[in-house]
Amino acid sequence: MAVQPHNSHHVIPLVPGDAVPVQRQPRSGRSADSASGTTQPRIAVALHDGYYGCTSGTGFSNRAFLEVLTRTLPPGCLQIMPLHIPSTDPSYDPIWVAETERLVQRAEAEVVPVPGDRAATAGLAGCDALCKYVIEVARERLARASVAQLIGLDIPFLGLGLHRRPNDPFSLFLVPRSTSELASPEDRRRIRWEHKGLAAAVNGGARVAAISHHMRSHLEHAYGIPGHAIFDLPNGLLLSDQQDAPVAPLPPRAEAGFLLAMGRAVESKGFEDLLEALHLLGAQGTRVPHLVLAASTHTDDLTAYQRRLRATVRDYGLDATFLARFSPQYRSWLRSPALRAVVVPSRAEPFGRIPLEAFAAGAAPVVATRAGGLTETVIDGETGFTAKSSDPIDLGRAIKHALHMSSQEREQMRSRSRALLSTRHDYDATIRTYLRQHTPWAMALSTAERTRV
Incomplete structure (x- = not known):
């Protein structure tokens, strides 16, 4: 045996010492001034893995989701809120980051890093603080958009509905790639938080994605989400990007x-x-x-x-x-x-x-x-x-x-x-189908953009 190293509203109260400080982070991509002054439609995406690197299949899926949006949406329509991972973190991948930033620049997207680093998702209070911060940023950044939607990718953002107000200027779409009922069934406190968050989101008109038939059944029966609020969004790959990169040396x-x-x-x-x-x-x-x-x-x-x-x-x-x-x-x-x-x-x-x-x-x-x-x-x-x-x-x-x-x-x-x-499982086609059916306004070019093209 060999061990090979890697080369290359109901608000949950915050627990003292576990809370994530809410501090404004530097922005990259599209300038904040130009983005906040726009009246065009906007889609904002919050994610915890897949922007600065990848630690699991979730990171690959999240980055693929972002890539489809950068290919599909008009320039300046996209806002990305990734959980900030410092370059000193073992999961930070400079090559991955460079590729992500090329996507961002192509889409003229605004990037607003969410503070807290990876430890923010370890505890319930950290996840709740992330959700509160993302809602506050979305409320500020999307206020002048003609129409907008906030998308939360995976478990840490299942509590977004707890902090959203009825008059917030955006709809909500949640994409759970798993749940605590499946991943950590012993964590009953976190499961209760997810139940409350998903219920609040759906009661406020949000849609919830089912990444498989199994997840649709799970969300309906374990979390009580009505079928009409669930959109089938089967996970998949970007078939156009399946290129043959060099095979790494084997053990x-x-x-x-x-x-x-x-x-x-x-x-x-x-x-x-x-x-x-x-x-x-x-x-x-x-x-x-x-x-x-x-x-x-x-x-x-x-x-x-x-x-x-x-x-x-x-x-x-x-x-x-x-x-x-x-x-x-x-x-x-x-x-x-x-x-x-x-x-x-x-x-x-x-x-x-x-x-x-x-x-x-x-x-x-x-x-x-x-x-x-x-x-x-x-x-x-x-x-x-x-x-x-x-x-x-x-x-x-x-x-x-x-x-x-x-x-x-x-x-x-x-x-x-x-x-x-x-x-x-053509992920590009699947996500575009969602956009056409539920956010057609996000895919239409503005008059100025048609002139530019």
Whole structure:
């Protein structure tokens, strides 16, 4: 086993010491003076991951969401409110930031960083302070727009409805990529806050996105959101951007063939089930390729869960490389000719982005559990192989099946996977559909802009 480092209204009261100071931050992109003086339509987007770097699939999805808006909206229509991440933070990625800023400049967007850094999303009080700050900024910045909408991306902004007033000059659209009911069911206080925030938002006329059929059902039944307030916005990829970047160097022992599993280092990702499944396969005499396990965080120190995974790899004597520090480069291994299978062993999954990335890269087969949104993309025998969640024996069976498929079967699976990706998970088309149906005013060029074009 090797550990590879990364190179490259009802207001919840704030808890003393946990609150995020509300201080104005420097702005970039479009000047504040010109933006605040405009009367054109505006769309504002608040996000906590994906602007300064990426720590999970959420960051990739959020950046893709921003990219579609920069391609679609007229110049000067977009305002971005990212949670500010300083350059000293381990998750800050200078190359990523440079690419994001090119998008911003192309759209002539106004950027208003939200103070608090990554610690602001760790606690309930921090998230509530973020929501209050974003609403105050939107109230100020969007006041002179002819019509406006505020979009909150993911869990930290599910409380925006608690701070919005009936006379605020913008509508509200929330895009939860997960919920605390799914991600941290033990945190009942935070779950209650999400319930109150979503209820307040919907009662005020907001719409809530469902990134999968599973999430629609979850939002309706676990959070009580009426179906008419939910807009189906299936997560996806920007198909036009699926370019072949160089494949990063593999861990040496993976070059002869490997399994790949990656994701946030949290128990809901089911990595312990995967290690148990591989141990059982080995005990049965099945020859298992080298495992590259990127159960990662954006920090240098191992979490208790990562230490437990590393100890399991050692105790079972598994042939594996354990990667603890997140890197976007890991996804390039989906295009490696040495890849034997991609394994997604989640115990709970609102959507599951990794199978789509594998489909786009031509990686096959994908082995995934039948958890949540994964059932919508990984179809047993069609686009991959599936197993019952939290069941290492069944997961081992599916992995064994994947390892013994023929080249012809593998190619047929690639073809079906790409077809599914293009027909349902073209994120550009999905977001444009939302804009056309619910914010058509944001897509129309003003007279001055038509003249400029």
